[in-house]
Amino acid sequence: MTSAADATVDRLLSTVSRLWPGHAVDLVHGRRSADRELIFVPSSASPRLLVPAGHPAAAASGLRRFSRALSTKERVIRLAGSVGLRVGAERLLADRIRMTPVGIPGDTIEQHLSTVLGTEVVVGLGVGSLRANQKPILQVFDRRGRCIAYVKVGDSELTTGLVQQEGANLARLGQHDWRLLELPELLHLGTWEGLELLVISALDTAIRPAGGPLLQPPLAPLDELYDQFDEGSEALGGTVYWADLVGTAKRIEDDWQRTAYREALARIEAGHGDTAIRMTAWHGDFAPWNLGHRRGRLQLWDWERFATGVPAGLDRIHYVLHTSTRAAGFSDSVVDTALASPYTHHPDCSPTLQDLTAVLYLASLAARYLIGSQGPQGEVLRPTTRTVLDALTRHSRRITAPAPKGATR
Incomplete structure (x- = not known):
């Protein structure tokens, strides 16, 4: 792995340790699944996403988010990857983060979010670029594998302030009626295990790109x-x-x-x-x-x-x-x-x-x-x-x- 990939993996291991308190968190290279694992897509050497092992519908859904920035080729690659994960391609992905209970573990982030959202959920984890305001962003999936929410995690003084600010902004914006804009809905803002959690609804993004040049703002x-x-x-x-x-x-x-x-x-x-x-x-x-x-x-x-x-x-x-x-x-x-x-x-x-x-x-x-x-x-x-x-x-x-x-x- 490159030094950048090493730093990213180290950051992800640290994040998962905080989200699964009372668990031993290890980077493993093998396809034999344990009770709880997150799978690197496509690999730990070039990480783009962590998806929940043993939940093919959720893993597939994790790739089905489309922004205007994606080219047609990138959209096709995401769709192909999503279909592959849906039919069991996770067996081909060897790099994983394994969470093993130690003693009597406390609530994990999945248990906490299940309580907050009123339904049993599993999560995946986005992989962003290293920067000063980098914060963990979770994808939350229900039993059917649908992405029902995103969670931004404030894990430092800087990112906690940003998470709280976005929560206040969404609450304010939610008081307005919008005809041309669709915004995420604020579902929850609160503290858990010393982390600030902003839970927002997932927008159902379209696969087809919008018309017009990418450089032209709407x-x-x-x-x-x-x-x-x-x-x-x-x-x-x-x-x-x-x-x-x-x-x-x-x-x-x-x-x-x-x-x-x-x-x-x-x-x-x-x-x-x-x-x-x-x-x-x-x-x-x-x-x-x-x-x-x-x-x-x-x-x-x-x-x-x-x-x-x-x-x-x-x-x-x-x-x-x-x-x-x-x-x-x-x-x-x-x-x-x-x-x-x-x-x-x-x-x-x-x-x-x-x-x-x-x-x-x-x-x-x-x-x-x-x-x-x-x-x-x-x-x-x-x-x-x-x-x-x-x-x-x-x-x-x-x-x-x-x-x-x-x-x-």
């Missing part, structure tokens, strides 16, 4: 979100949003970064502090891997970054930028190309306001990265932090530079 559902949380327009420099960005600078530990960030904000305020900005909400991580389409509605999950009192339009910038950087890397040229993409535009947004919205997005993103990259856990974020801060510097200068003589903006 604007109508975003407009519905913005209309629900519309706060009207006010001068940028007088908004709470702007005060929060200015306040972020005080929390930046690195002197050079703090100075660069403050100078960018000063340029923006000098040039556009009096510009009227529509204030509303944003999802905070609006990207193809967090959304699906079904029956004419946009399914949208992962609401931990949701916030109100922000400029309208940040989501579409985020969508195009992160779709581009995932495909081509987080570099200066990719960022600049993404910001210039016509897909970041809204038909009701003037070119000047579009430019300002893009720079305000960079200011918000830079604030997130500058704070998140501090401390030892943030080391992995530092190259991206530098790229985002450099982009903010360039584009804040561009939109505030005097227009050439005889030119108009």
Whole structure:
């Protein structure tokens, strides 16, 4: 295994140990099943998912989640894998995590969730990339193997705060009626064995991909979100949003970064502090891997970054930028190309306001990265932090530079 795979497996073993207290948790390589095992799909050397052994319908269901980010080829591979697990292909998968009771074990996560949801369940475990805010995410299956819920687990101070925030956000969003959006339902938020658990309903995502280019964000559902949380327009420099960005600078530990960030904000305020900005909400991580389409509605999950009192339009910038950087890397040229993409535009947004919205997005993103990259856990974020801060510097200068003589903006 590579060092990255080793680190991922070690993290998964640690997570399973906390979810199955009173059990010996071991990585095993063999197809002889025990009472309780989780199977690596496709292997521990390239882990993508842990599915429950001995539950073929649940294991198959674990692969049947489709986001807009998946290509047709990836969808076919998932479907084929799902069919294979349904008919017993788990026998071919040798890498497993085995949980063996020691003495008199206490309740496991499956027993606790069975009580919370009122039905007997088993769980699988997602495998995400290593990052500062990485948290365990469980898939919950009923007796028939249907995925009925997802559980986000706060297992550190940082991730506990994010889990609690998403729970509060979903409770707030659940008070609204949605025509174009479909959101997960908040089922439970509580503490178990020192872990914070957010239990949400599973959205039934469609196998068929939505039409249109992947780089094009769906604007109508975003407009519905913005209309629900519309706060009207006010001068940028007088908004709470702007005060929060200015306040972020005080929390930046690195002197050079703090100075660069403050100078960018000063340029923006000098040039556009009096510009009227529509204030509303944003999802905070609006990207193809967090959304699906079904029956004419946009399914949208992962609401931990949701916030109100922000400029309208940040989501579409985020969508195009992160779709581009995932495909081509987080570099200066990719960022600049993404910001210039016509897909970041809204038909009701003037070119000047579009430019300002893009720079305000960079200011918000830079604030997130500058704070998140501090401390030892943030080391992995530092190259991206530098790229985002450099982009903010360039584009804040561009939109505030005097227009050439005889030119108009």
